[in-house]
Every structure is written in structure tokens, then in C-alpha cells.
Amino acid sequence: MSRELFKFKGGVHPPEHKAESNARPVRAAPLPKKLVIPLRQHIGSPAKPLVSVGDRVLKGQMIGEADGTISAAVHASSSGIVSAVDQQPVPHISGLPDLCISIETDGRDEWVEHRPLDYRALAPADLRIRLRDLGLAGLGGAVFPSAVKLDPGAAQHCPTLIINGGECEPWITCDDVLMRTRADEILQGVAIMRHLLGSTEILVGIEDNKPEAIAAMQAAAARMDFAAEIMVVPARYPGGGAKQMIQVLTGREVPSGKLSTDIGIQVFNVGTAYALARAVHHGEPLISRLVTVTGHVLRPQNFEVLIGTPMHALITLAGDRDGTTGVLMGGPMMGMPMPNLDVPVVKATNCILVQSAELFPPLPKALPCIRCTRCADACPAELQPQELFRFAKAGDFGRAQEYHLFDCIECGCCSYVCPSHIPLVDFYRYAKSEIWTREKDKRAADLARERHEFRQFRQEREKKEKAEKLAAKAQAKRAELAAAPDAGGAAPSEADAKKALIAAALARAQAKKAETAPKNTDHLPPGTQREIEEIEARRAKIRELARQPLESDEKP
Amino acid sequence: MLAAILVMAGIAVAIGLALGWSAIRFKVEGNPLAEKIDAILPQTQCGQCGFLGCRPYAEAIAKGEADINLCPPGGEEGVKKLADLLGVEPKPLDETHGAPKPKSVAFIDEQTCIGCTLCIQACPVDAISGAAKQMHTIIAAECTGCELCLPPCPVDCITMVPIAEDLPHWKWKHPVVMLKQVSGDSSA
Numbered sequence: 001m002s003r004e005l006f007k008f009k010g011g012v013h014p015p016e017h018k019a020e021s022n023a024r025p026v027r028a029a030p031l032p033k034k035l036v037i038p039l040r041q042h043i044g045s046p047a048k049p050l051v052s053v054g055d056r057v058l059k060g061q062m063i064g065e066a067d068g069t070i071s072a073a074v075h076a077s078s079s080g081i082v083s084a085v086d087q088q089p090v091p092h093i094s095g096l097p098d099l100c101i102s103i104e105t106d107g108r109d110e111w112v113e114h115r116p117l118d119y120r121a122l123a124p125a126d127l128r129i130r131l132r133d134l135g136l137a138g139l140g141g142a143v144f145p146s147a148v149k150l151d152p153g154a155a156q157h158c159p160t161l162i163i164n165g166g167e168c169e170p171w172i173t174c175d176d177v178l179m180r181t182r183a184d185e186i187l188q189g190v191a192i193m194r195h196l197l198g199s200t201e202i203l204v205g206i207e208d209n210k211p212e213a214i215a216a217m218q219a220a221a222a223r224m225d226f227a228a229e230i231m232v233v234p235a236r237y238p239g240g241g242a243k244q245m246i247q248v249l250t251g252r253e254v255p256s257g258k259l260s261t262d263i264g265i266q267v268f269n270v271g272t273a274y275a276l277a278r279a280v281h282h283g284e285p286l287i288s289r290l291v292t293v294t295g296h297v298l299r300p301q302n303f304e305v306l307i308g309t310p311m312h313a314l315i316t317l318a319g320d321r322d323g324t325t326g327v328l329m330g331g332p333m334m335g336m337p338m339p340n341l342d343v344p345v346v347k348a349t350n351c352i353l354v355q356s357a358e359l360f361p362p363l364p365k366a367l368p369c370i371r372c373t374r375c376a377d378a379c380p381a382e383l384q385p386q387e388l389f390r391f392a393k394a395g396d397f398g399r400a401q402e403y404h405l406f407d408c409i410e411c412g413c414c415s416y417v418c419p420s421h422i423p424l425v426d427f428y429r430y431a432k433s434e435i436w437t438r439e440k441d442k443r444a445a446d447l448a449r450e451r452h453e454f455r456q457f458r459q460e461r462e463k464k465e466k467a468e469k470l471a472a473k474a475q476a477k478r479a480e481l482a483a484a485p486d487a488g489g490a491a492p493s494e495a496d497a498k499k500a501l502i503a504a505a506l507a508r509a510q511a512k513k514a515e516t517a518p519k520n521t522d523h524l525p526p527g528t529q530r531e532i533e534e535i536e537a538r539r540a541k542i543r544e545l546a547r548q549p550l551e552s553d554e555k556p
Numbered sequence: 557m558l559a560a561i562l563v564m565a566g567i568a569v570a571i572g573l574a575l576g577w578s579a580i581r582f583k584v585e586g587n588p589l590a591e592k593i594d595a596i597l598p599q600t601q602c603g604q605c606g607f608l609g610c611r612p613y614a615e616a617i618a619k620g621e622a623d624i625n626l627c628p629p630g631g632e633e634g635v636k637k638l639a640d641l642l643g644v645e646p647k648p649l650d651e652t653h654g655a656p657k658p659k660s661v662a663f664i665d666e667q668t669c670i671g672c673t674l675c676i677q678a679c680p681v682d683a684i685s686g687a688a689k690q691m692h693t694i695i696a697a698e699c700t701g702c703e704l705c706l707p708p709c710p711v712d713c714i715t716m717v718p719i720a721e722d723l724p725h726w727k728w729k730h731p732v733v734m735l736k737q738v739s740g741d742s743s744a
Contacts, residue, residue, distance in 0.1 A: 040723065094726045426731040433727040445599035448700045451681040452601045452609060 003231065006251035008244045010380040011236045012413045014170050014333070016209060021294040022173035024301035026181060029291075029317060035077050035103045035308030036344040037063065038090045042137040043144045044070030049101060055082045058112035060285050063101050066132045072145040073135045075285040077306035080105040091311070091329050091346055095339030103308070114283035119192050124151075127196065134285040135347075136276060140164060140242075140269030141330070143348045146276065149266060150196045157198030160265045162249060163190055163273055165206040165213065166233065166240025169331030172351040174290040175270050177302045179206065179213035182274055183220035185281075189273030190228060192280050197266055202228040203249045204270075207235040237333065238411040242267040244380055256407050271350075291349055293318040296325075296356035305345050311352055312341035318354075325360065328353040332360065333412040367420040375414035375424060381407045385414040389424050392431035397438070400431050408432075477501060590618040596637045600629040601680035602702035604654045609680060617642075628654040629701075660716040661699040662706070666691050668713035675705035675714060 040046035047064030057063055057076040064074040080103045087097035119127055132147035152158045163186070167175040179186060194202060204221070206214050214232055221228045233239055233248050243254050246265050254260050260267055271289065278284045287307050291314065294300035298319025305314060311327065328335030329349055345352075375385035384403055391400035405428060414424045481500050524532070594614035605626035607613040616622035617638070624638040625647050632649060639646035649656065664675070664684075671689040676682075683699045686692030705714050719725065 090723070092723060092726075094723070096721065096723050096726055098723045423731050426728070430728040430730050437727055441598075444700075445597075447698065448599040448601060448681050449594070449610070451683070451698060452599070453611075455680065455682050 003229065004251075005231070005233060006248055008239070008247045008380050009382050010378045010413060011238060011244070012378055012416050013236055014416060016235070017171045017294070018173050018176065018209060021171070021292050021300040021302060022176050024299065026177055026290065026302045026304055027317075029303040029305045029309055029314060031078055031105055031107065031109060031306065032309050032313050033105060034083070034310075035080070035105060035306065036088050036100045036310070037074055037077065037103065037308040038088070038098055038100045038344065038346055039064045039074055040090070040098055041074060041143060041307070041347045042072045043142060044068065044072075046099065047071060047074045049085050049099070051082045051085070051101065053082055053085060056080070057082060057103060058110050060114055060287060061112040062133060062135075062285070063103075066145075070145055070148055071132070072137045072147070073133045073285070074101075074307075075135050075287050076101075076103055077287040077308050078103070078105045079108050079110040089340060089343050091336070091338055091343040091349065093336045093339070100344075114285075116283050117280045119195060119280050124196055131276070131279060134279040134283075136272070136279055136286055137347050138269055139271035139275060139289060139347065139350070140240075141334070141348060141350065143346075146268070146272055149268070150193060152197050152266075153261065155261075155264070157200075158261055158264055158266045159199060160201045160203065160250065161190070161193055161197055161199035162242075162245060162265060162267045163202070163204040163228075163270055164240060164242065164245050164267050165204060165210070165217070165270045166245055167210070168207060168235065168237045168240035169333050169351075170237070171294050171353055172292050172331045173294070174292045174302050174350050176210045176213050177292075178274055178290050179210070179270055180216050183213075183216040184223065185277040186217070186270050186273045187220050187224050187228060188281060189275070189277035191224065191226060192276055193266075193268060193273065194226060199266070202226065204228055204230045205233050205239075205245045205249050206230065207239060208232050209235040238380055238409070238413065241380065241409055241411060243409065256404055286347060289345075289347065289349070291345055292351040293354070294351065295328075295354040296321055296323065296359055297354050305349075307346060308344045310342055310344055311338065311349075314345070314352055315341065315354060320354070321356070323356045323358075324354055325357050325362075326355040328355065333416065334410060363421045363423075366422045369420055369422060372419060374417045374419065378413040378417045380411060380413060381409055383408060385424055385428075388431070389422065389427050392427040395434075397431055397435050401435065405431055405435070477504070587615065587618050590615045592641055593617050593638065596630070596634060596641065597627060598629045598634065598700075600700040600702045602629060602700070602704060603680075604628050606653065623647075623650065625650045626653045628656050631656040658718045660701045660718045661696045662694045662701065662703070662714050663717045664692050664694055665713040665715070666693070668711050670711055672710060674708040674710065678704045678708045680704060 039049060045067040048067045049064050051057060051063045056079070058079045059076060061076045062073050063076050063082070066073045082101060083104045084100075084102040086100070086102075088100035088102065089095065090098045090100065092098070117127065117130055122130070128147040128150055131150065132145060136146040137143040138146055138149070165175055165179055167173070190202060190204075193199070204217060206217060208214075214230060218230045221230050231249055233245075238244055239248060242260065245267060246260055247253055250265065252263055252265070254263060254265075275286050275289070279286065288304055289307065290302050291305045292300075292302050293314050297315060298321060301318060303314060303317065311329075315327070327338045327341060328351075329338055330336060330351055331353060335351070335353055369386060369389060371386055373386055376383070379385050381404075387403050388400055388405055388408070391397070391403065392405075397405075408428050410425050410428060412425050415422065418424060478497065478501070481497060481504065590611075591614075594611055597610040597614055599610050601609045603609060605613045605622070607616060607622070613622060613627070617624060624642065624644065625635045627634055628649060632646075635649060636646045669691050671686060671691060673686065673688050673692070675692060676684045676686060680702060681698055681700055683695045684692050684705065685695060701716065703716060706716070
């Protein structure tokens with residue numbers, strides 16, 4: 001336990017506001033009448049729908065299958081009838097809709113058949129496919145498909161496994177409460193991760209503002225048959241960021257543009273470990289999670305919520321109050337304002353933070369940057385936020401990239417300390433998304449260029465091949481004709497050769513015509529022959545009739 | 557005196573040889589300026605500039621035979637990039653070659669298509685699949701939106717569909733620009 005801890009540079013310590021919600025016990029949110037389950041709940045390709053309108057689905061039934069490597073399945077959170085497979089509002093800052101499956105619940109909450117997995121008996125690759133089909137994705141915020149992260153890759157093992165119980169962001173307490181109440185299952189999940197990754201060192205990082213969680217996890221770790229070190233880290237935002245947690249626990253930094261696995265470290269959130277234990281030991285897919293509902297509500301607390309439950313139902317449950325100015329999904333530092341409250345809870349929803357003017361006074365008007373570099377002191381990624389801001393604002397994205405824009409974790413420390421109240425992170429997000437769009441456009445242009453050049457090459461080739469074929473044919477014919485008259489004696493002149501060529505071509509054409517004449521009219525039995533004649537006679541008559549009025553029209 | 561002349565002549569010959577050798581050894585294939593211009597052009601291959609595609613236009617710009625403001629799909633931004641590259645003043649887009657339009661892809665109404673293959677022959681990037689007397693379909697991911705398939709279609713079954721903004725295509729907007737607070741007193 002006397003392991004040395006390290007420090008990460010920068011960071012801030014905003015008021016924690018954890019006590020509001022972590023004192024009340026976890027309550028299960030009631031089953032809503034309608035569940036809306038988005039197919040895009042994780043990073044990567046969205047799931048492909050497997051059900052259609054009118055189908056009856058059971059709780060835990062797969063309703064969208066993983067599409068590609070970086071993807072995860074989605075499941076019905078309760079039993080009922082599929083009422084729609086269409087575009088519905090989703091929890092995204094843009095307010096744009098996305099493909100969702102709506103389920104009218106029947107209240108029976110009937111489970112689909114499910115059984116535990118024997119993870120030690122399964123081959124690791126098979127187990128990962130099962131986990132992908134159980135919809136596991138990181139519950140810390142990024143919702144990266146867990147099955148992909150549980151693949152140690154070519155190295156065959158990942159020496160260090162870090163379980164992140166930092167939960168550094170103010171107001172949020174879902175991980176805290178999870179660790180207090182379900183520590184054993186979290187560590188059972190860790191055992192499965194350890195099995196898949198072949199890790200030898202397991203570090204659980206928990207911030208020191210969660211003493212009950214630390215005690216519960218230590219007690220649970222003592223009961224496990226493997227060594228998991230519960231490490232108490234000083235509370236400082238964003239200490240729960242994966243890179244910061246790695247630095248605090250191991251003293252190592254993830255190099256720019258690399259993954260933590262490149263230095264032999266993998267990080268999972270405690271919620272993911274719990275979901276993994278439920279998936280393996282009970283066969284349950286990821287259909288519910290803990291959500292903190294806090295801020296401007298009467299009873300801030302944590303709920304066990306089915307994925308697809310509308311957010312307004314949770315706020316009503318926690319006791320909505322007058323004077324709400326907005327709702328964030330996530331915490332005050334990195335949370336996203338929700339365009340409306342009909343949007344469902346998804347795998348990424350760790351917190352619903354209801355804002356009011358007293359708790360979250362509107363920011364004063366942004367003033368020009370005075371280049372005080374307080375943001376640079378606060379930046380945990382050791383960037384130069386004031387420079388990044390300057391380049392992003394001017395649209396000089398190349399320079400922004402040179403200043404390592406993509407190492408920005410969007411933690412919001414720079415905006416938090418900015419004396420000019422500039423929404424710095426918004427500028428970085430804007431710059432990142434512009435760069436991605438440009439790269440996408442560039443890839444599309446390169447593809448178009450390649451296809452256009454290939455088309456030109458193909459047309460040239462076809463033209464050449466055609467010309468060659470014709471030349472070869474003419475050559476062969478000429479040789480053939482040259483050989484024939486030689487038997488007669490006289491060598492033919494150029495004009496004669498040409499004439500002969502034409503004659504030969506004519507003969508060929510006639511032969512072909514004779515060949516292709518319809519054969520089914522030859523050698524007919526007399527009955528059929530008679531029928532044909534009758535039909536022909538009728539046709540002649542019709543033609544005659546058709547011509548007559550025409551002629552009479554023309555005469556006058 | 558003679559020695560000095562010989563030394564200078566010797567140096568001249570040596571340098572000449574070195575230059576001659578490197579001119580052959582490090583010869584640049586193609587026109588590097590045209591390559592750079594081509595990289596900026598949007599590769600729509602629409603021919604609105606009056607050339608037979610983006611590459612010929614790039615070569616014409618590189619030779620100084622064409623102006624930089626003839627490409628409507630590239631828009632003002634494209635003109636600005638070309639001006640930056642070539643070190644000339646950016647100028648407004650030449651409207652006689654068409655106006656910039658929102659990005660679209662072609663769409664074939666499969667009920668009306670008669671399978672004549674004329675659009676397939678017109679497509680500069682082979683983004684239409686189909687065969688004679690078979691229904692044709694646009695490969696949307698590869699369509700550049702050049703509209704070259706519209707005129708040959710004898711039954712007018714091709715329409716241009718603008719690309720709608722959806723979640724995968726959504727981008728963060730430029731944050732609301734800071735406004736300087738102007739009070740009544742200071743403006744007076």
C-alpha cells in the first residue's frame with residue numbers, strides 16, 4: 001500500500017458537490033411505457049437492426065447486431081412490442097435524430113433465455129465475440145466497445161490493468177455508489193479482464209473523496225484470489241481521465257498519438273468491470289446502468305436505469321423544480337447540454353445534471369484573450385491552450401495540429417480558469433471537427449481522382465485492344481486470300497485483293513443470314529403449316545384494312 | 557595568371573559536370589506545380605471549368621493558360637487556396653462557369669430507368685453500376701456530384717439529392733463570436 005504516487009501537471013479543483021447525491025441509496029427507476037433504444041450508442045459503426053415493427057421482443061433480446069470490428073450490439077431493455085424503427089431524437093448536442101428502435105413495454109419484464117458463460121473454458125476470441133454480442137462498451141464516458149479493448153493484440157498480454165474509479169468530475173457519483181454497493185462484482189469483472197489481458201499488475205485508482213467506496217473495494221479485494229491494489233489518489237480534476245490516472249498510478253505518460261496499450265497499460269472504468277461481471281456470470285447484456293440525477297432537483301440520487309428510459313422520467317422521479325435553466329448529460333466540466341428531455345438514457349449517460357440560475361449562473365460575456373497563460377498552467381495535457389485558441393479562431397487548423405490539438409482531452413480546465421470566460425473547449429471541438437471533415441473530403445477527392453484516372457486508363461486500353469484485334473483480323477484475312485490465288489498462279493494486285501476481301505465478306509454475311517434464318521418453320525406437320533398460312537392470310541387482310549382508310553384520307 | 561585561369565576553368569568544368577549529372581539523376585517526373593494544384597482541386601471531374609476534368613485544368617493553371625477562379629465545386633475557399641499556392645491575389649469565383657451548390661449525389665429513380673447505359677458511359681468516376689437493359693444504381697459513396705449523368709439520360713430519371721446533415725456528418729460550429737460590449741456612453 002505504500003506505493004509511490006505521481007502527479008500530473010495542471011488540473012483544477014472545482015467544488016465537488018458529491019454529497020448531494022451519494023448519500024441516498026440506489027433506487028431502481030420504474031419501467032417506462034415506451035423505451036427508445038438508439039442503435040448508435042458506442043464509438044464505431046452503429047448496430048444493425050434485427051427486428052421490425054410489430055415484433056415481440058423479450059428483455060435482453062438482441063435487437064441490433066454489431067456491424068464490423070469496432071461495434072457492439074444493442075438489446076431490448078424490457079419485454080414488449082417494437083412500435084417503430086425510425087429516426088428519433090438522441091442525446092446529442094446537435095439535436096439531430098438518429099436511428100432508434102422504440103419498444104412499447106408490456107410490463108411483464110420477461111427475460112429472454114440467458115445463461116452464464118464459462119469464461120475460462122471459452123477461447124479468448126470467442127469470449128470477445130460473446131461480449132460484443134452482449135453489447136459491452138466502456139461506461140466511463142467514451143463508450144468504446146469493450147471487446148476490442150479486451151484484445152491484448154500481438155503482444156499476447158497487457159502487463160498492467162488499471163481500474164478507474166477516479167470519478168473526478170463534480171456532481172457525478174454513480175461510480176462512487178457502484179463501488180460502495182457492488183464492490184465484489186466489480187472485482188469479479190476485473191478477474192475476467194485479467195484473464196483476457198493476461199495482466200500481472202492490477203491497480204484500482206480511487207480519489208480520496210470517496211472513503212466509503214475505498215473501504216468497500218479494499219474489503220472486496222481482500223476476498224479475491226488475485227492481488228488488486230486499491231490506490232487512493234488525491235482528488236484533482238481531471239484525475240479520472242485515463243491518461244492522468246495512468247500517470248498518477250504508474251508515473252508513465254502515454255506518448256502523443258499513441259494508445260495506452262502501446263506502453264502495456266489498459267484502463268477500464270469500474271462500471272465496465274461491473275457490466276462485464278453481469279455479462280459473464282449471469283449472461284445479462286448491458287441493458288441498464290447507474291445514472292446520477294442531481295443538481296436542481298428535490299432528491300438528487302442514483303438510479304438503476306434501463307437503457308432507453310426517457311430523461312424527463314428520471315428528473316420527475318428525482319423531483320423536478322421550477323427555475324430549471326437547462327439539463328446536461330454528464331458533469332459540469334465535460335457534459336453536453338441536451339436539446340430536449342425526451343431523449344433516452346444511453347450507455348454513455350452517467351449523469352443527468354439539472355441546471356438552475358443559482359447553481360450554474362450564466363457565464364459573463366467572453367472578453368478578448370489577454371494571453372495570461374493561466375490555461376497553459378491548468379492544462380493536464382501540457383498543451384498551449386491560448387495558442388490553440390488563436391489558431392482555431394483564425395481557422396489556421398494546420399498550425400493548431402502542429403500544436404498537438406489532438407492531444408487535447410477536452411477536459412475543460414482551460415475554460416474553467418480563463419479570466420476572460422472564453423469557451424476555449426468549444427473552439428477546440430470546432431477545430432477538431434473541421435479537420436476531420438477536411439480529411440474526409442480529401443479522402444473522397446483522392447478516391448475520385450484514382451477512379452477517374454483508372455477509367456481513363458481503361459478507356460485507353462480498350463481502344464488499343466480493339467484496334468489491335470481489328471488489325472490482326474485484317475492481317476489474317478489478307479494472308480488467307482494471298483495464299484488462295486497463289487494456287488491459281490497469278491499474284492493478285494492490291495485492288496484485286498481488296499475486291500476479293502469484299503467478296504469474301506459478302507459471302508460470309510450471306511452464309512450467316514442463311515444460318516440465322518428461323519428454323520422452327522421448316523419441316524412442319526401439315527396441320528401447323530395450315531395454321532400458319534391462315535394466320536398469315538389474316539395478317540395480310542389486316543394490313544390491307546389498315547392501308548385503306550389511310551389512302552382514302554390522303555385522296556381528298 | 558595562367559594557373560588562376562586554369563583553376564577557375566577547372567572549377568567551372570567540375571561544377572558543370574556536377575550540375576549536368578544531377579539534372580539527369582534527380583530529374584523531376586511530371587509537373588510538380590500541376591500536382592500541387594490538382595491536390596487542391598475537388599476532383600469532382602465535372603468539367604464546369606471548361607477542361608476535361610480536374611487534372612487538365614490543373615495543368616492549364618500551371619502553364620498560366622487558365623484563371624484560378626473557374627471551379628465552382630471548389631468554391632471561394634478553393635480559389636483562396638490556389639491563390640495562396642501560386643502567390644497571386646484571390647479573386648471572386650467566375651459566375652459564368654456556374655455557382656457553387658450544396659454537396660449532392662445523383663439518385664436514379666429505379667422505376668423509370670430503362671437500362672440504356674448512357675449514364676454509365678458519362679460517369680467520370682465509374683460510380684454507376686448496371687448493364688444494358690438492367691436497372692442502374694449510383695454508388696453513393698463514390699459519386700462526386702458532377703451532374704454529368706443528367707444530360708444523357710433519355711428518360712430524365714436521375715436527380716441530384718443534396719447530402720442531408722445527419723449525426724455522422726454533423727460538425728461543431730464556430731463558437732459564437734465574441735462581441736465587444738458597447739455601452740451607450742462609450743459609443744456617444
